[in-house]
Amino acid sequence: xxxxxxxxxxxxxxxxxxxxxxxxxxxxxxxxxxxxxxxxxxxxxxxxxxxxxxxxxxxxxxxxxxxxxxxxxxxxxxxxxxxxxxxxxxxxxxxxxxxxxxxxxxxxxxxxxxxxxxxxxxxxxxxxxxxxxxxxxxxxxxxxxxxxxxxxxxxxxxxxxxxxxxxxxxxxxxxxxxxxxxxxxxxxxxxxxxxxxxxxxxxxxxxxxxxxxxxxxxxxxxxxxxxxxxxxxxxxxxxxxxxxxxxxxxxxxxxxxxxxxxxxxxxxxxxxxxxxxxxxxxxxxxxxxxxxxxxxxxxxxxxxxxxxxxxxxxxxxxxxxxxxxxxxxxxxxxxxxxxxxxxxxxxxxxxxxxx
Amino acid sequence: xxxxxxxxxxxxxxxxxxxxxxxxxxxxxxxxxxxxxxxxxxxxxxxxxxxxxxxxxxxxxxxxxxxxxxxxxxxxxxxxxxxxxxxxxxxxxxxxxxxxxxxxxxxxxxxxxxxxxxxxxxxxxxxxxxxxxxxxxxxxxxxxxxxxxxxxxxxxxxxxxxxxxxxxxxxxxxxxxxxxxxxxxxxxxxxxxxxxxxxxxxxxxxxxxxxxxxxxxxxxxxxxxxxxxxxxxxxxxxxxxxxxxxxxxxxxxxxxxxxxxxxxxxxxxxxxxxxxxxxxxxxxxxxxxxxxxxxxxxxxxxxxxxxxxxxxxxxxxxxxxxxxxxxxxxxxxxxxxxxxxxxxxxxxxxxxxxxxxxxxxxxxxxxxxxxxxxxxxxxxxxxxxxxxxxxxxxxxxxxxxxxxxxxxxxxxxxxxxxxxxxxxxxxxxxxxxxxxxxxxxxxxxxxxxxxxxxxxxxxxxxxxxxxxxxxxxxxxxxxxxxxxxxxxxxxxxxxxxxxxxxxxxxxx
Numbered sequence: 001x002x003x004x005x006x007x008x009x010x011x012x013x014x015x016x017x018x019x020x021x022x023x024x025x026x027x028x029x030x031x032x033x034x035x036x037x038x039x040x041x042x043x044x045x046x047x048x049x050x051x052x053x054x055x056x057x058x059x060x061x062x063x064x065x066x067x068x069x070x071x072x073x074x075x076x077x078x079x080x081x082x083x084x085x086x087x088x089x090x091x092x093x094x095x096x097x098x099x100x101x102x103x104x105x106x107x108x109x110x111x112x113x114x115x116x117x118x119x120x121x122x123x124x125x126x127x128x129x130x131x132x133x134x135x136x137x138x139x140x141x142x143x144x145x146x147x148x149x150x151x152x153x154x155x156x157x158x159x160x161x162x163x164x165x166x167x168x169x170x171x172x173x174x175x176x177x178x179x180x181x182x183x184x185x186x187x188x189x190x191x192x193x194x195x196x197x198x199x200x201x202x203x204x205x206x207x208x209x210x211x212x213x214x215x216x217x218x219x220x221x222x223x224x225x226x227x228x229x230x231x232x233x234x235x236x237x238x239x240x241x242x243x244x245x246x247x248x249x250x251x252x253x254x255x256x257x258x259x260x261x262x263x264x265x266x267x268x269x270x271x272x273x274x275x276x277x278x279x280x281x282x283x284x285x286x287x288x289x290x291x292x293x294x295x296x297x298x299x300x301x302x303x304x305x306x307x308x309x310x311x312x313x314x315x316x317x318x319x320x321x322x323x324x325x326x327x328x329x330x331x332x333x334x335x336x337x338x339x340x341x342x343x344x345x346x347x348x349x350x351x352x353x354x355x
Numbered sequence: 356x357x358x359x360x361x362x363x364x365x366x367x368x369x370x371x372x373x374x375x376x377x378x379x380x381x382x383x384x385x386x387x388x389x390x391x392x393x394x395x396x397x398x399x400x401x402x403x404x405x406x407x408x409x410x411x412x413x414x415x416x417x418x419x420x421x422x423x424x425x426x427x428x429x430x431x432x433x434x435x436x437x438x439x440x441x442x443x444x445x446x447x448x449x450x451x452x453x454x455x456x457x458x459x460x461x462x463x464x465x466x467x468x469x470x471x472x473x474x475x476x477x478x479x480x481x482x483x484x485x486x487x488x489x490x491x492x493x494x495x496x497x498x499x500x501x502x503x504x505x506x507x508x509x510x511x512x513x514x515x516x517x518x519x520x521x522x523x524x525x526x527x528x529x530x531x532x533x534x535x536x537x538x539x540x541x542x543x544x545x546x547x548x549x550x551x552x553x554x555x556x557x558x559x560x561x562x563x564x565x566x567x568x569x570x571x572x573x574x575x576x577x578x579x580x581x582x583x584x585x586x587x588x589x590x591x592x593x594x595x596x597x598x599x600x601x602x603x604x605x606x607x608x609x610x611x612x613x614x615x616x617x618x619x620x621x622x623x624x625x626x627x628x629x630x631x632x633x634x635x636x637x638x639x640x641x642x643x644x645x646x647x648x649x650x651x652x653x654x655x656x657x658x659x660x661x662x663x664x665x666x667x668x669x670x671x672x673x674x675x676x677x678x679x680x681x682x683x684x685x686x687x688x689x690x691x692x693x694x695x696x697x698x699x700x701x702x703x704x705x706x707x708x709x710x711x712x713x714x715x716x717x718x719x720x721x722x723x724x725x726x727x728x729x730x731x732x733x734x735x736x737x738x739x740x741x742x743x744x745x746x747x748x749x750x751x752x753x754x755x756x757x758x759x760x761x762x763x764x765x766x767x768x769x770x771x772x773x774x775x776x777x778x779x780x781x782x783x784x785x786x787x788x789x790x791x792x793x794x795x796x797x798x799x800x801x802x803x804x805x806x807x808x809x810x811x812x813x814x815x816x817x818x819x820x821x822x823x824x825x826x827x828x829x830x831x832x833x834x835x836x837x838x839x840x841x842x843x844x845x846x847x848x849x850x851x852x853x854x855x856x857x858x859x860x861x862x863x
Contacts, residue, residue, distance in 0.1 A: 214725055214726060215724045215725055215726060216715055216716040216721045216724055216725070216726055217724065218726075219708070219715050219716075219726060222704075223701050223704065223712070226701045226702070226703045226704065227697070227700075227701045227702065227703075229694075229697045229698050230697070230698055230699060230700055230701050230712065231701070232660060232680065233658075233660060233680065233690070233692055233698040233699070234680075234681075234684075234712040234713045235659075235679065235680040235681025235682075235683075235684055235713055236681075
């Protein structure tokens with residue numbers, strides 16, 4: 001497993017780990033300041049996230065889309081792109097899945113597979129537009145993907161009202177044959193809403209690992225991400241790499257949308273604003289150091305915090321917002337790479353040697 | 356009086372001792388060279404003097420008084436200024452704005468531009484820097500930008516100026532001018548510490564030289580009593596040969612033929628204008644010229660990185676003018692790029708991955724879509740041995756290697772592909788004599804194997820030493836062909852500056 005170590009070097013692990021601990025400390029500090037008992041609160045959080053089969057199932061359901069949006073952001077990052085449009089690509093993925101789930105009639109397994117595939121393609125196509133603008137005209141992807149988010153949101157809302165329902169706020173339930181729920185799985189987890197999306201997410205994580213670190217194409221994507229000039233010199237097609245990396249990223253986002261729609265909600269409704277799972281993907285990718293295993297672990301953590309945080313509100317009477325503060329603090333610590341400077345000071349050095 | 360004295364400086368980094376009991380004493384009003392190979396510990400020592408690092412052991416005395424230099428601000432207060440190798444300038448700002456940045460003279464809370472400009476002009480004139488205080492940085496040459504860096508330190512009252520390899524980025528003329536400026540500075544009582552590994556420059560301008568090797572002080576000597584040869588062996592720790600041993604060339608068939616080629620630069624201006632060039636098997640053609648006369652654009656056009664606007668490029672009689680870089684490389688063109696860190700390497704890739712940057716999708720490195728890392732690393736291991744690349748192992752990131760070893764890695768990769776035409780652009784820029792010697796030998800070896808070598812260099816020395824024929828580029832054309840055996844630096848310099856030379860060798 002020497003190769004894995006290479007992807008995920010030690011300092012990235014440490015940075016993430018220490019950042020999580022510091023972030024939770026900040027949360028504890030907030031709770032103390034507001035007069036809550038942090039030990040009780042965190043205890044309740046974890047207890048209610050993983051110890052009961054039902055809660056465990058619900059936590060896994062929360063983790064599923066986070067893995068996929070984290071992968072989407074992480075893959076784009078690896079190739080030097082900042083895809084902030086994961087949210088929008090996810091909405092489009094949900095939309096495509098809903099259309100296939102509502103308007104088509106297919107046998108059970110095939111139907112859900114078709115809906116998932118449609119979501120993946122739709123997400124990729126939605127990311128194709130900013131990718132093309134970046135590759136051909138050099139338009140910064142941060143701007144275009146943010147704009148595409150709003151187009152996606154309003155397009156979805158408009159279609160729900162006009163085509164997918166009769167002027168209602170949400171569509172009907174998708175056909176049973178398109179659903180990602182599996183009764184047996186739900187029963188194991190005490191009838192929670194866990195669904196097969198988790199398998200898709202795990203496969204996607206493995207797929208990203210193989211693509212980036214095992215294939216010649218991934219070699220190109222990584223090279224372009226690190227140094228487009230050297231990649232061009234070495235005869236790689238930089239524009240094509242940018243385009244395909246955006247599309248693969250969009251595909252992961254589309255899959256996240258499919259999981260939410262085909263697994264969790266089962267219908268599409270009008271959104272007042274962004275759900276935020278796509279944006280959370282940025283945090284997941286950052287904490288996970290843009291590597292598949294790191295992203296998996298980061299998604300687990302954020303999923304546990306999110307789901308457990310909801311329960312914490314009931315059990316310990318601590319407001320959920322505290323959990324968002326913990327999120328933000330963790331990301332701040334990762335971004336500032338504070339842990340590294342603490343560590344290096346402890347060892348009595350200031351910077352990397354540059355002799 | 357000693358302007359600077361560093362006694363018993365030791366600085367450890369995890370895994371290495373960068374400075375080990377280093378001594379340096381610099382007299383007031385002299386130019387003191389700090390000589391050493393890349394990675395010898397010169398920069399670490401100067402960063403300690405400039406307050407960027409704290410030494411683990413040792414003492415520093417400035418004008419005979421013990422001091423603790425806790426940071427660059429403290430260093431500046433003690434009259435130490437550093438002219439960095441990589442300029443730290445704000446491009447859209449004017450010269451004056453850059454110089455006063457962080458030390459702005461104010462009147463009633465506003466920046467006093469007139470006073471600032473006047474002061475900058477005064478200092479500039481006093482030391483013969485001839486800088487226009489109102490020019491914008493992005494509009495002035497690299498040489499001028501360096502003078503702005505010098506002005507910056509003087510404006511802050513520097514008495515001791517550290518020059519970190521200042522000539523690496525300059526043309527021969529600019530180097531002459533810089534030397535003049537350094538002499539002016541010393542005449543006005545400043546002290547200069549000159550970090551370099553160019554022996555010629557030391558002999559020419561320095562008073563004393565301290566040699567550092569592998570973090571230790573090897574010795575300090577007066578320049579008058581030493582020779583280039585002696586300094587080189589002090590620096591490298593063994594005898595170094597300066598001359599390149601090479602036989603008479605036996606040129607064969609034409610490998611590269613460039614016909615009335617026109618290439619536009621990034622701004623759309625014609626950088627190469629109807630240029631003709633021929634390189635034959637078994638010869639080294641040296642491409643001389645002042646930076647910015649179309650050399651880079653010419654090489655980029657040959658390698659496919661830049662589109663040719665008009666004209667033809669033939670490799671072994673076959674047109675490669677409109678081919679993609681990958682196709683050109685596979686037809687037998689090796690390219691040691693001008694900027695090794697920008698073009699030549701993916702710094703965050705391992706050495707192994709960098710060694711297959713063009714060939715990763717070919718057997719034996721790939722099987723179908725899948726990479727075969729064992730093969731990739733085995734290949735790298737062999738090249739690392741063959742080309743003496745100093746690296747802990749083949750999985751180390753390229754970033755961790757010294758400049759010389761990065762360059763060796765690139766040369767290993769390019770030479771190993773066994774190209775018919777090897778293009779080497781500034782292959783030894785910024786390298787120390789040991790590495791230069793090695794690279795020169797490799798280039799001649801390629802020639803002797805019957806390969807065509809096109810060598811672009813801004814160092815006339817290098818051109819004269821290695822080339823079998825010299826093409827001087829001026830204004831996007833070949834201004835003239837010279838025979839290295841009969842010509843000299845003055846003649847080349849004249850052609851480089853756009854003059855005419857009587858005797859020229861016919862091309863071909």
